[in-house]
Structures are given as structure tokens and as C-alpha cells.
Amino acid sequence: MTDECNIDMMMTMMMMMMMILMMMLMMMMMLMMMMMMMMMMMMTTTTTTTTTTTTTTTTTATTMMMIMMMMMMMMMTKTTTTMVVMMMMMMMMMMMMMMMMMMMMMMMMMLVVVVVMMMMMMMMMMMMMMMMMMMMMMMMMMMMMMMMMMMMMINCNHLFFLFKESRICQYTHLFTQAF
Secondary structure: OOHHHHHHHHHHHHHHHHHHHHHHHHHHHHHHHHHHHHHHHHHOOOOHHHHHHHHHHHHHHHHHHHHHHHHHHHHOOOOHHHHHHHHHHHHHHHHHHHHHHHHHHHHHHHHHHOOOOOHHHHHHHHHHHHHHHHHHHHHHHHHHHHHHHHHHHHHOOHHHHHHHHOHHHHHHHHHHHHO
């Protein structure tokens, strides 16, 4: 286990944390935008304004993500593992963006269909949608973290050694020996 590898791992971890923070911020921004949109809807009867707002929010988010990605790529293209991780992250981001778009579209459809008929109902639906979105994002983040951990494990044997030393492994070993 070299120091360089350790440093590399530290870097990756830090970058991951930063990424997650940034993503959280973005989610918050999105939610804010959505709230504003809802207000607009309440004010106006036309759907044009809402559509424009949604498109703008999504595009800005995507661009920000891309910029971040580029920066990260520049920062850490030292080892192959990091590269793979970056690729994975890119994929995840793309998936997230797609999901967001889908959600937005669904919302728009809802609005078009149920314009003034049931305002309260619509609000409830919106809230539920937001909740769902947040859940999905969380799930995605978890997945990403898992991926990262896997990559790390592949990278260093240190963790495997730790695992070998752990109590559980010993117990299992004893158990197998009994048979």
C-alpha cells in the first residue's frame, strides 16, 4: 500500500463528498424553482410561462453538472480506477437528468389536464412528486456511493486485510471449520 495510492483515495473521497454536496444544492435550487413555478401557476392561467421556467431550470442544472464534471475530470485523471469512477458518475448524472426531465414533463401534463378544476389536488400531487424526486435522488446517491466503494475496494488490498482481521470473518471461519 503506497502513500500515493492513499492520497489518490483521499482525493477521490473528497471529490465525492463535494459532488454530493453540490448535488444537494442543485436539488434545493430545483425545488425552489418549482415552488416559484407553482406560484406562477396560481397567478396565471396560461401554461406557457410554466413550461418556459421548467425548461430553463433543467438546462441550467445540466450545464452546471457538465461544468462540474469537466473540472473533476481535469483534476483527477491520474489512475485508471479514478477514470472508471468518473465514467460511472457521468452515467449516473445523465440518468438523473433524464429522470428530472421526465418528472418535469409529467408535471406539465398534469397542469395542462387539470388547470383550474382542482387546485388543491394539484398542489398535493406536486408535493408528492417532489417527495418522489427527492427519494429517487437519494437512491441514486446511495448507488453512486456503493459504486465508489466497490471501486475503492478493487483499488486497494488494505480493506481486504481489514476484513480478514475482523471478528465476523473469524467467526465464519470457525463455523466452517466446525463442519
